[in-house]
Amino acid sequence: MRERTARLGPGMAGDRFGAEVLEATLARRLAQLADDPEVPLFFGRIDHTAASGGETFHVGRRHVSDPAGDPMVVDWRAPVSVPFYRASRAEPMGLAARRRYGFARGVLTGYEDEAITMPTATPPGESAPPGITSPDADAPAHSTILEAEIERPRTGPMRDIVATIQPEQDVIVRAGLDRTVVVQGAPGTGKTAVGLHRAAYLLYAHREQVTRRGMLVVGPNRSFLRYIRDVLPALGEIDATQTTVPELVAGHGRLRGDEPAAVATLKGDARMAGVLRRALWSHLVEPSEPLVLPRGSRRWRVAAHAAREAMVQVVGRDPRYDAGREQLRHTLAHRILLQIEASGDALDETAWDRIARTPAVRNYVAELWPVVTPAKLLHRLLSDADFLAAAAGDDLTAAEREALLWDRPPRTPGAARWTLADLVLLDEIADLLDRTTPLAHIVADEAQDLSAMMLRALGRRARTGSLTVLGDLAQATTPWASTSWTEALEHLGRPDGHVEELTAGFRVPGDVIDFAARLLPHVAPDLAPPVAVRRSRGRLTLTTEELGPIVAGLAGAEGSVGVIVPDGGLAAARGDLTGAGLAFAVVGEEPADDDVPPAGPGGAADDRTEFDAHVDLVPASLAKGLEFDHVVVADPAGIVAGEPDRTTGLRRLYVCLTRAVTSLVVRHDGTLPPELGTGD
Numbered sequence: 261m262r263e264r265t266a267r268l269g270p271g272m273a274g275d276r277f278g279a280e281v282l283e284a285t286l287a288r289r290l291a292q293l294a295d296d297p298e299v300p301l302f303f304g305r306i307d308h309t310a311a312s313g314g315e316t317f318h319v320g321r322r323h324v325s326d327p328a329g330d331p332m333v334v335d336w337r338a339p340v341s342v343p344f345y346r347a348s349r350a351e352p353m354g355l356a357a358r359r360r361y362g363f364a365r366g367v368l369t370g371y372e373d374e375a376i377t378m379p380t381a382t383p384p385g386e387s388a389p390p391g392i393t394s395p396d397a398d399a400p401a402h403s404t405i406l407e408a409e410i411e412r413p414r415t416g417p418m419r420d421i422v423a424t425i426q427p428e429q430d431v432i433v434r435a436g437l438d439r440t441v442v443v444q445g446a447p448g449t450g451k452t453a454v455g456l457h458r459a460a461y462l463l464y465a466h467r468e469q470v471t472r473r474g475m476l477v478v479g480p481n482r483s484f485l486r487y488i489r490d491v492l493p494a495l496g497e498i499d500a501t502q503t504t505v506p507e508l509v510a511g512h513g514r515l516r517g518d519e520p521a522a523v524a525t526l527k528g529d530a531r532m533a534g535v536l537r538r539a540l541w542s543h544l545v546e547p548s549e550p551l552v553l554p555r556g557s558r559r560w561r562v563a564a565h566a567a568r569e570a571m572v573q574v575v576g577r578d579p580r581y582d583a584g585r586e587q588l589r590h591t592l593a594h595r596i597l598l599q600i601e602a603s604g605d606a607l608d609e610t611a612w613d614r615i616a617r618t619p620a621v622r623n624y625v626a627e628l629w630p631v632v633t634p635a636k637l638l639h640r641l642l643s644d645a646d647f648l649a650a651a652a653g654d655d656l657t658a659a660e661r662e663a664l665l666w667d668r669p670p671r672t673p674g675a676a677r678w679t680l681a682d683l684v685l686l687d688e689i690a691d692l693l694d695r696t697t698p699l700a701h702i703v704a705d706e707a708q709d710l711s712a713m714m715l716r717a718l719g720r721r722a723r724t725g726s727l728t729v730l731g732d733l734a735q736a737t738t739p740w741a742s743t744s745w746t747e748a749l750e751h752l753g754r755p756d757g758h759v760e761e762l763t764a765g766f767r768v769p770g771d772v773i774d775f776a777a778r779l780l781p782h783v784a785p786d787l788a789p790p791v792a793v794r795r796s797r798g799r800l801t802l803t804t805e806e807l808g809p810i811v812a813g814l815a816g817a818e819g820s821v822g823v824i825v826p827d828g829g830l831a832a833a834r835g836d837l838t839g840a841g842l843a844f845a846v847v848g849e850e851p852a853d854d855d856v857p858p859a860g861p862g863g864a865a866d867d868r869t870e871f872d873a874h875v876d877l878v879p880a881s882l883a884k885g886l887e888f889d890h891v892v893v894a895d896p897a898g899i900v901a902g903e904p905d906r907t908t909g910l911r912r913l914y915v916c917l918t919r920a921v922t923s924l925v926v927r928h929d930g931t932l933p934p935e936l937g938t939g940d
């Protein structure tokens with residue numbers, strides 16, 4: 261398929277422009293077909309029963325056809341592939357058997373067959389088809405290939421799970437484009453994986469619409485986006501934009517300021533939406549003078565009361581603020597037009613618009629419906645106590661208004677040191693002025709950490725589309741975090757969205773879960789820990805040994821190593837690891853050239869990420885969403901103390917303790933947070 265595409269050179273096009281367009285299309289197509297030789301094209305096969313047509317399909321990452329154009333591998337997202345993921349002996353979906361292939365670095369290492377339907381079709385005296393083990397109807401299907409995939413030592417950045425998506429995950433992945441879904445799940449239950457596979461599914465199932473209108477994947481920070489960035493391209497999808505909330509609102513101004521958590525929380529409160537709306541619409545001025553339009557020798561007028569009536573009429577249509585101004589100009593122009601026509605003047609069809617554009621109409625309307633910019637409005641709101649009080653009405657207390665006001669207001673909006681919460685407010689104002697262009701779908705990861713106003717910013721970008729919202733309320737570590745998904749759905753403007761829960765833990769082994777779950781009653785009493793599906797119970801070690809030797813002891817381990825430290829302890833830990841002669845990368849810092857090997861065959865130097873290093877040093881605030889084969893959590897008490905309050909601190913620690921796939925070492929100075937209950 262690649263060769264065929266490459267042969268279709270741009271020479272086929274008629275003219276130069278056509279050639280350029282074709283070249284761009286071919287380059288895209290080639291990029292989509294580009295393959296990692298280590299990633300096999302198929303991973304499964306389904307055999308239908310004779311009664312269901314008896315056909316056999318290989319299932320793979322993408323559709324592959326032979327030179328004659330006949331399908332050799334069907335795309336995992338095609339409807340025909342659904343039984344591969346969902347068929348069971350209880351519900352065979354027409355399958356006789358399912359085959360799973362095992363690969364190691366692109367080399368086929370084995371396969372296993374699972375009989376789905378009892379081979380009743382096999383006539384007596386004949387044996388089952390070769391390779392198909394006779395089913396024991398009562399035994400749960402066990403797959404060593406699936407188990408090996410789950411147990412495999414983790415290295416490098418996140419990989420896709422396309423070969424082993426579980427039935428309950430598949431239901432979410434294939435939810436329709438019109439459905440907004442919240443996925444609540446304990447650490448390691450596959451939320452991120454499911455969200456990315458849903459993105460890939462929607463890009464496939466609604467290709468034209470989703471590519472045209474856009475797909476956005478929103479993650480908590482840049483290093484997390486580097487961690488997941490290979491997953492969609494490995495599934496053949498290069499058309500999703502991966503971003504963070506700060507990047508999403510960066511167009512409104514430069515992020516330059518910081519502020520107390522209480523103020524940021526207040527600015528993130530949903531009540532601010534009403535305050536901004538009232539502040540904006542309070543700019544309308546009641547007309548006191550008539551509109552006078554000189555035309556030739558005559559002067560046409562719209563009386564002040566009639567102009568007022570026109571304004572009320574326009575406002576009643578609930579337009580965006582800027583569109584309302586245009587509508588008012590046209591409504592007033594229409595009134596003049598009627599007068600001119602009544603006087604017997606014949607007007608052509610452009611007259612209405614021409615009148616609306618005259619300086620007299622423009623200037624008159626500009627007085628009544630003044631131009632407002634987001635920055636000017638927010639600057640005034642945060643500087644002018646009376647203006648804020650009027651806009652706030654009963655929504656904010658006097659103390660809250662006091663907290664919102666700047667101590668030393670910048671002289672101009674341009675001089676304001678906007679904080680992240682401010683930029684999100686500017687985004688809300690921009691949408692009140694002019695409708696934000698919506699996208700087809702948004703996947704929002706770690707969404708529990710978003711404020712109501714941030715959720716609104718995402719919701720308006722999916723106004724005519726839908727969202728996949730991923731998160732875990734127990735891992736909320738921002739002061740403005742959600743405490744309920746029902747409320748979050750309200751803020752997203754999707755009260756009808758569904759909340760699904762994933763409970764099977766694919767990452768964290770049993771002993772490590774049991775340890776981390778001691779924190780749950782303190783951080784999220786209503787939530788249960790994941791149920792580990794890993795067979796290995798994992799290794800858990802509590803120690804007071806020095807950090808350098810601990811990590812040195814793991815340097816020869818097969819999988820990746822993550823050393824999680826309090827943000828404030830990063831410099832010291834860096835010294836410890838360097839002192840122990842270890843090579844490592846730091847999460848959040850773009851790696852230097854010689855820190856990590858090139859990323860895969862043909863990977864350019866700037867393709868490397870910190871996750872290509874064997875050992876990663878991780879500030880606790882960036883641990884969320886990541887996983888490592890071996891994890892060392894240094895100074896748990898320091899991690900808890902690094903947060904503004906104890907609950908947030910314990911949640912941060914819960915996040916850090918749940919990053920390990922194989923082993924967890926907790927390194928402390930002799931005292932552990934009492935909530936870990938290690939006193940016994």
Ligand SMILES: Nc1ncnc2c1ncn2[C@@H]1O[C@H](COP(=O)(O)OP(=O)(O)OP(=O)(O)O)[C@@H](O)[C@H]1O
Pocket residue numbers: 409410419420421424425426429445446447448449450451452453454732735766767884885886887918
């Ligand atoms: N069906 C599956 N088959 C194999 N591996 C899976 C499956 N589902 C999830 N995993 C693996 O489990 C690990 C955790 O997945 P993921 O990071 O998506 O979980 P999460 O719920 O987002 O975790 P967190 O709450 O910590 O962010 C990953 O290594 C992922 O590949």
